Amino acid sequence: MSDCLVVGGGIIGLSVAYELSRRGLAVTLIEQGDWGGQASSAAAGMLAPLKEFASPGPMLDLGMESLHLYPEWAQELEERASGDVQLSLEGLVTVALNGQEREQLQAKHHWQKEAGHDVHWLECNELRDVEPLLSDQVVAGIYSPGEGHINNRLLLRSLVTACRVQGVTLLSGCVVSGIAVKSGRVVGVETTSGPIRADQTVIASGAWAGIMMQMLDVAIPVRPVRGQIAAVSSVGIPLRTVIFGTTGYITPKKDGKIVIGATEDESGFQREVTMAGLASILNGVMPYVPALHAAAFLEAWGGLRPATADGKPLLGPVPGWEGLSLAGGHFRNGILLSPITAKRIADYIESGRTDKIEPFLPSRFLS
Template sequence: MTNCLIVGGGIIGLSLAYELSRRGLSVTVAEQGAWGGQASSAAAGMLAPLKEFSQPGPLLDLGIESLRLYPEWAAELEAEAGRDVQLCIDGLLTVALTEEEAEQLRAKFTWQRESGYDVRWLTGAAIRDVEPLLTDRAIAAIHSPSEGHVNNRMLLQALVTACKRRGVTLLSGCVVTGFVAEGSRVVGVETTAGSLFADETIIASGAWAGIAMGWLGLSIPVLPVRGQIAAVDSAGIPLQTVIFGSTGYITPKRDGKIVLGATEDEAGFQREVTLEGLTGVLNGVMPYVPALSSAPFLEAWAGLRPATADGKPLLGPVPGWSGLSLAGGHFRNGILLSPITAKLMADYLEQGRTERLEPFLPERFTSVVSQGRKMG
């Protein structure tokens, strides 16, 4: 029996496995498909809490703290895995092309500035001093020099390597079909590879978390939202800065790609790239950097992001059951929130501490919808 069994091998599950193994616990991760094949791949690796979160509160605080953890966390992970994750904390621009957008941006800038965050208001030529390739149509922008991005694919590869080196048992192609319980205590799961037992079971299966909770007669609002994303070759397009606009984002990577995104469409558990989605992504970004129209197209892909009803993740124990907890519902911000999620969840699993998890506890949503229990 292992100390901790994690169901789900995306960025959250792997980050937690890495953190727990560093604390000396034995860990097994069961993943039904490829490592990081869903929400973790439907991402550009953005580390931008000030852009992502529209108001002060616990979610913004969580994002800011996670961003602060990133440099040391990434450096330790790179040393452990012997792999670069291409962490770039070199700023980003949120751009307005119309007066209406500028007014909305100005309101956001005002509260962020008053809250003490390092943001700058740029207009006219000052915007293109930061990014010369930006369109002349840009009339205003928030420049956030302390935010950035990471190569999410390289990050996932580094986490897999580091987990292996720390003795984590990684089971890919392992589909969980039910829980194993003794009374009201979960002691493991049933899978297509047989039963797995653990002192603590953590559901980190992203958009599939709601299905797992249904096996216990619980209902939590986790909705799969498809994200479609594309990449072009950066050759001849010396883009320097991440650009966010109202219709898309543009992220230059050090591996020679420019990542473009992204859709948010509800298509159930379908994760195919559609012509409509791809067209929307490409048309959404070209108004900001016209030079992209000549960029060689490289690839497009999609994944399912787990959205919750209030936009906040689900972190902590599952009500009514011991030995079972959730780590999910991060929607578009799993990459950003992975270091802090791993730390706080490991604190809970190792020490029983939940005070930092209060705003994110699953008990705010879960309700018994039936007395049926699927035990495998």
């Protein structure tokens, strides 16, 4: 019997399992498919809370705190797993192509600057000093030097290895068929690999979290949103920085790829890449960097992001079910929020306190 059972082997589940194990707990992590096969793979590895969140509040605060954890966290994972995760915090630009977009970005820059964040307003010529390959259509933008990205595939691989090194019991291809309850307390799960028991169970199953909660007749509003994404070769296209616009983003990676994306479409649990989705991705980024017209196409893929009804993740205990917690609903911010989610969930399991996760408690949907 483990101290903790984590259900779901994406970026969030792996991070939670790793953190709990670091704190001396015996942890079992189970995954129905491949490690990181859903939302974690439908990502470009963006670490950009100032771009991602449109207003001040708990989501931006959580994102900024997680961003600040990343350098030390990534270094530790690299040491444990003996592999590079290609962390790059060298800045990114969010750009405008017309007057309306310019006004919207100026308003965002104003409140971010007022709040003390490290952001810089750049006119078109200044932007091209940062990224010479930007299109002549770009009129202005925001440069945020402290943000960046990570190679999410290498991060997932490192987390799996680090969990093994740390002593986490890893079970893939393990499908949950029921949640085990004894005297009103959750004591683990029933699976295709047999019963698994633990003092504490954390559901980190992404878009499937709502389905799992239905096993207890608990209604949690989590739904899958498909994200489609693509990669092209960087040969002959020496991009320096990440570029965000209203119709897409462009992320140069250290492995010779440029990751571009991404779509958001309601497709149920279908994760296939569609022609319409691929066309949307490719056409969406061309206005920002014309040189991409000549890029060699490499691959496209899709995954299911877990979206909640209010856009905030679900962190902490499930009311009425002792021994059961949720860590999910991160939508397209799972990579960014993985270190802080792991820390907050581990803090709760160790102390029972919920003050640091108050805005994200599952109870907000169950009152």
